[in-house]
Amino acid sequence: MKKKMSAAAKRKRLNHLLLHTGLILFAAACVYPLLRIFSVSLRPGDKLVSMDLSIIPAGATLISYTKLLGDTMFLRWLWNSLLITLATSFIGVSLASTAAYAFSRFRFPGKKVGMILLLSSQMIPAGMLILPLFLMIMKLKLMNTYLGMIIAYSVSSLPFSIWILKGYYDTIPRSLEEAALVDGTSQVGAFWRIILPLSTPALSIAFLFNFTTAWNEYLVARVVLFSSKQYTWTLGLFELQGQYITQWGMFAAGSMLVTIPVLCVFLYSSKWLISGLTLGSVKG
């Protein structure tokens, strides 16, 4: 019996070991590029390629960071990006949460077709949407404006957010809203007081999706924005790339700095990404 137990325990340990080896390898593969960029950002003299494998290179300096923040409009680009991204995320999530509620709860003509259209819009490559977006924003006279960018980003991420939220609302029992209606709320009140608080995991995912998509977007920004004062960081960093020379140190320093807001948003929203919020509400 003891022998058998120890064999099972050994197998369990081996499985653990294999699992953790795999996880460490994957983590290393993910972290390695980031460390390389960090390393480049600290190297003196814009060296991209080096035989040195150390993360903190010899003669490490923060000069790329100080030059980036002092000599370029990087902080301005960062601010532009943050403004556009936050506005996009809030508008996108607000519109998606209400639209998804309608798709989840009400019967109306064109509901099925609407959902399929939303889904099919996600199958069109982003590049194909550039021209129509450009034309629309131009006709709205919103070229080179924050508003133009916010509208373009909000509408393009809306279908995905609606699908995510609709799927989540479908799992919330209708009887909760009905109980709220009987208790004295309006339909809007039931949505606001019952459905939204229960949907924080899905809302967080939709917010994160909107945030990261808008934050990292380059193509639409390239088309809509043309004055460097209005640039987002993605366009700004490319300013550092010259025809004959690229300031790799500053480029890497910029790349490191732009990960900070996304990291913060991820860390903050992770506490909302808990499943099982509706546990205990109905017999399950």
Place this chain on the structure above:
Amino acid sequence: MATVQFKKIIKKFGDNLVLNGVDVDIKDHEFVVIVGPSGCGKTTLLRMLAGLEEITDGEIFIDNLLVNELHPSKREIAMVFQDYALYPHMTVEENMNFALRLRKMPKKEIAARVTEAANILQLNKFLKRMPKQLSGGQRQRVAIGRAIVRKPKVFLFDEPLSNLDAKLREEMRVEIAKLYQRLNATIIYVTHDQVEAMTLAGRIVIMNHGIVQQVGSPIEVYRKPCNLFVAGFIGSPTMNLLSGRLSIADGVSVFFNESLTLPIPAFVLPQKEARDGREVVLGIRPDDVLVEHPGGEKCSSKIEGVLEVCELLGHRENLYLKVGGQRLLATVEAFFNRSPGSAVSLCLNYQNMHIFDKVTERRISE
């Protein structure tokens, strides 16, 4: 508290007719149980009263006020849902006082009402807990508490015990009966469980296929089912239903089929209903199939049968008998002590005999 009236209620889902002309009057302080098989429209009727379902046609009155177009929150009703429907992100206390907070009631009054309800339902210890930290029975009590604190005109219960296990269901049934005695409220209770219906109701509304079959006190619907459906639905074990014909010989009605010939006295079947050759169904409850009984004036003559199976239930015993080609179920005192295959004599209690027309399925006996 209040009266409730359903007048010619019709409900259609597309082409599907769910309720077909429901007319029920519920008096003040009455405990009415709506009972019927799944899909008979009982829950739909309750949801229409709550304002959660649109009315295709007809009128609903609460306290003589037409509520067809009234928002659920304005109807002064409280509903206990089948699946509890507790707000999972609120504590027990918040669940219970949610409706009162919406009405912006003074905090003192809210606290007093919640404490009162918690005392009644023994929930004081759980007020700060979340619904997921409670057992099924406790959750159901919170759902009831949420209804009590509102002091509504009408309480609606939608199969509130169907998710509980048998023991807990029994306990909660007693709790609800006690609650009714205490609140003396108008309660409309929907269930498919006839034990709940029989034990709780002041009056029972029996529904099938969207039509009200019979309305009456539990004993009325048990003793005098108005049609074949009610006869088969109410009572456990179910009533024996024997198909046959009537013949009239020397002014006496006789029920007969290939297995049985039974004179029917006039106090069971009135003369005006007795027609020669009429197709009928004879109904007799298992308790009224009297096995090895001395007989008497109110009983039929002796019938010979064969015992097929015995089922001991504790204090009672079910006997499955065969009379000719006809199967009969009899319920007798426990420990009948006869082996299957043995011959038994039995007679039928005329006093509780029911006769239905086979075509219309209506009761034709007294």
